Amino acid sequence: MSALTAYADAMPDLLVDLRDRYQVARSPDDAVQHLVGRRLINERIAAEHSAARTEITAAQPGSRKPEDLAHSLERDRAGLRRGLVMRTIYHASVRRVSAVGSWASDMAALGGEIRTIQGRFPRSIIFDRRVAFVPVYTAEGEGSPEEAVMVTDPLVVARLAHVFDLFWERADLWLGARTNLPEQGLTTNPTQRAVLRELCLGRNQKRAAKNVGISAAWLNNQLRELRVKLGVETLNEVIYWWAGSPDHDVHD
Structure with a gap:
């Protein structure tokens, strides 16, 4: 009984060890690979970055350290110079972080596109809509920086890319030559226009x-920013302005 008890107590650690050994030994052609350790994760991301030929999309909900930004800057510059489309989403709070602002300015000068979004969104890096990297989430919903999943299954990658596109459409413009053109002369951003269209159809703010x-909190924030920009105090004044504005005729 003592031996069996000791064996049962050791089983969880044994299974974890077996899992890690299995992940290391798996074929690199597996459609879903569990990567453990920052070094391995960064090596795989760097390899896919170099192999990318059309597009790189990245959703970065957390803060990035200055050394991480500096490390990726030359690699990102090289990708833009060889003609890649690069689109990045950050949380709106990074607009006040000088290190991220400097990185974003450098990227935008070379044709990169950067948007920001309020609220939560999932982290991902997707190369050519062919391979994706996503975090391994804990039971509390937090992603560990020491673990990631590399996905090459076409159906799963397509789904992850679709999720990115949905958040991209709802994100606010920050920097990037591509996104500046359609916004010239406009007062609203795409999210604000979508909200105003809904309100004019008779929906309440919650709906x-x-x-x-x-x-709802993000909607209130967008409307507050618009009231400040227009110099008005009420939503009714915003709606009145919207009805006759050039922004009303934008279809996006």
């Missing part, structure tokens, strides 16, 4: 937020 796919 409008749900239809646009944002939180």
Whole structure:
């Protein structure tokens, strides 16, 4: 009984060890690979970055250290110079972080596109819509920086790319030559226009937020920013302005 008890107590650690050994020994051609350790994760990301030929999309909800930004800058510059489309989403809070601002300015000068979004969104890096890297989430919903999943299954990657596109459409413009052109002369951003269209259809703010796919708090923040920009105090004044504005005729 003592021996069996000791064996049972050791089983969880044994299974974890077996899992890690299995992940290391798996074929690199597996459609879903569990990567453990920052070094291995960064090696795989660097290899796919070099192999990318059309597009790299990245959703970065957390903060990035200055040394991480500096490390990736030359690699990102090289990708833009060889003609890659590079689109990045950050949380809106990074607009106040000088290191991220410097990185974004350098990227935008070479043709990269950067948007920001309020609220939560999932982290991902997708290369050519062919391979994706996503975090391994804990039971608490947090992603560990020491673990990632590399996905090459076409159906799963397509789904991850679709999720990125949905958040991209709802994100606010920050920097990037591509995104500046359609916004010239406009007062609103795409999210604000979507909200105003919903309100003009008779939806209340709670329903409008749900239809646009944002939180009620984010909707209130967008409307508050617009009131400040227009120099008005009420939503009715915003709606009155919207009805006769050039922004009303933009279809996006």
